[in-house]
Amino acid sequence: MNVSIIGTGYVGLVTGVGLAQKGHKVFCVDKDIKKVKSINSGVPPIFERGLEPLLDKLVKENQLTATTDTVEAVKSTDVTFICVGTPSLSDGGIDKSFLVSASKDVSQGLTDKESYHVVCVKSTVVPGTTEDVVLPILEGVGLELGKDFGLGMNPEFLREGVALDDFMMPDRIVIGGSDEKTKEILTKVYENFDSTIMVAEIKTAEMIKYASNSLLATKISFSNEISRMCEKIGIDVYEVMDGVGLDHRINRDFLNAGVGFGGSCFPKDLKALIHFSQTIGVNPRILEAVIKVNEYQPIHAVNILEDMIGRLPGKKIAILGLAFKGETDDVRESRAIPMVKELLRRGAKVVGYDPKAGNNFLREIVNIEIAESVEKALSGSDGCIVQTDWEEFRTLTEEDFLAMRTPIVVDGRRVLNPDEFSRVRYRTIGR
Numbered sequence: 001m002n003v004s005i006i007g008t009g010y011v012g013l014v015t016g017v018g019l020a021q022k023g024h025k026v027f028c029v030d031k032d033i034k035k036v037k038s039i040n041s042g043v044p045p046i047f048e049r050g051l052e053p054l055l056d057k058l059v060k061e062n063q064l065t066a067t068t069d070t071v072e073a074v075k076s077t078d079v080t081f082i083c084v085g086t087p088s089l090s091d092g093g094i095d096k097s098f099l100v101s102a103s104k105d106v107s108q109g110l111t112d113k114e115s116y117h118v119v120c121v122k123s124t125v126v127p128g129t130t131e132d133v134v135l136p137i138l139e140g141v142g143l144e145l146g147k148d149f150g151l152g153m154n155p156e157f158l159r160e161g162v163a164l165d166d167f168m169m170p171d172r173i174v175i176g177g178s179d180e181k182t183k184e185i186l187t188k189v190y191e192n193f194d195s196t197i198m199v200a201e202i203k204t205a206e207m208i209k210y211a212s213n214s215l216l217a218t219k220i221s222f223s224n225e226i227s228r229m230c231e232k233i234g235i236d237v238y239e240v241m242d243g244v245g246l247d248h249r250i251n252r253d254f255l256n257a258g259v260g261f262g263g264s265c266f267p268k269d270l271k272a273l274i275h276f277s278q279t280i281g282v283n284p285r286i287l288e289a290v291i292k293v294n295e296y297q298p299i300h301a302v303n304i305l306e307d308m309i310g311r312l313p314g315k316k317i318a319i320l321g322l323a324f325k326g327e328t329d330d331v332r333e334s335r336a337i338p339m340v341k342e343l344l345r346r347g348a349k350v351v352g353y354d355p356k357a358g359n360n361f362l363r364e365i366v367n368i369e370i371a372e373s374v375e376k377a378l379s380g381s382d383g384c385i386v387q388t389d390w391e392e393f394r395t396l397t398e399e400d401f402l403a404m405r406t407p408i409v410v411d412g413r414r415v416l417n418p419d420e421f422s423r424v425r426y427r428t429i430g431r
């Protein structure tokens with residue numbers, strides 16, 4: 001099939017590359033000419049493992065092309081996936097402005113198109129958005145639903161860092177469609193994937209995305225709450241969750257307690273679902289608690305550290321890991337942000353180290369020194385918190401921490417091996 005993708009962020013580009021690799025002819029559209037040129041030269045404007053060689057191959061094979069021209073792309077294709085951002089507004093709701101402008105551009109491409117076209121939203125949008133926002137724009141230029149076009153919603157479940165693998169080998173593919181023809185066409189797009197395809201109504205597909213992310217976030221906050229009880233009674237939450245996770249109805253994934261969840265998805269999607277829930281008159285008690293627990297965890301790590309080293313004014317604290325998780329330079333909603341703010345508020349000096357995210361972090365908080373290496377960050381520090389589960393930190397030994405003025409460590413992600421420590425004072429969350 002011929003497919004156009006609007007937006008070449010990490011969802012759009014991974015979707016484009018994945019669908020092209022599965023044999024579709026793909027046109028990626030972006031307003032940013034620099035991104036378009038970069039894609040056409042085989043270089044992804046974002047970093048995702050495995051993306052560059054595959055993009056380069058697909059561009060050379062003419063299987064994927066990028067353009068700034070939405071109208072042309074839509075005209076030459078059968079299906080359009082809208083993959084634009086839906087960032088948070090200050091009230092927690094989602095900003096639909098990119099969705100609106102993309103839909104308007106797509107509608108222009110459809111006005112003098114003879115054949116049936118499916119417009120499918122992949123952006124994360126609260127239930128009702130596809131039908132309340134996208135549909136009227138398409139109908140507004142005289143197009144008829146079911147005759148000229150079909151409307152779909154196909155949420156993404158991609159994790160940053162392993163997005164390409166998640167796209168190529170998904171646990172499930174969820175397709176929402178306005179009618180049978182649309183559902184059939186979207187199912188055909190994914191016919192070469194070895195995965196369960198679930199077909200549903202559009203609102204249901206929209207809700208599946210939010211419910212999935214919220215439940216994963218709930219598992220993390222749940223484990224964090226249990227972890228604080230474990231600390232009080234001298235047992236280990238990781239061992240508890242190993243036992244809990246053996247129940248196949250629960251499973252062990254996303255039960256790792258620590259400094260909490262960050263990233264561009266969980267916090268934003270939870271806030272959007274809370275906002276949505278309130279607009280329809282449902283009190284979102286669990287979701288609000290999930291956020292509260294998550295906001296407390298980085299503060300809890302600072303409390304543990306203060307408990308070990310005493311009052312913080314004038315103390316130099318090293319934060320290992322500034323990204324929201326390992327293997328990425330993304331600092332959006334990283335737990336390092338509230339953690340560093342709290343340390344500064346309590347009068348500490350902070351030095352941070354991250355293999356990739358140092359410069360990005362400086363855009364969030366300027367009042368921090370960025371070290372070039374773990375050694376430089378630890379050297380002369382009075383305490384240290386491990387915030388991100390980078391592979392690099394797993395190999396740190398007692399010797400590395402003995403370079404500190406006082407070797408005191410709070411491991412927020414269970415990456416260190418305390419069995420090897422005899423002179424380092426070590427504590428972790430949940431044990």
Ligand code: UGA
Nearest residue numbers: 156157158159160220254255256260261262263265324325
């Ligand atoms: C998440 C979901 O996992 C994807 O399925 C979803 O498609 C994506 O959001 C999205 O909506 O686009 P992502 O934000 O890339 O993916 O990152 P995750 O690997 O899920 O981690 C999120 C956060 O939870 C990280 O800060 C991580 O450190 C934390 N986490 C994860 C824990 O604290 N404990 C755990 O047990 C697991």
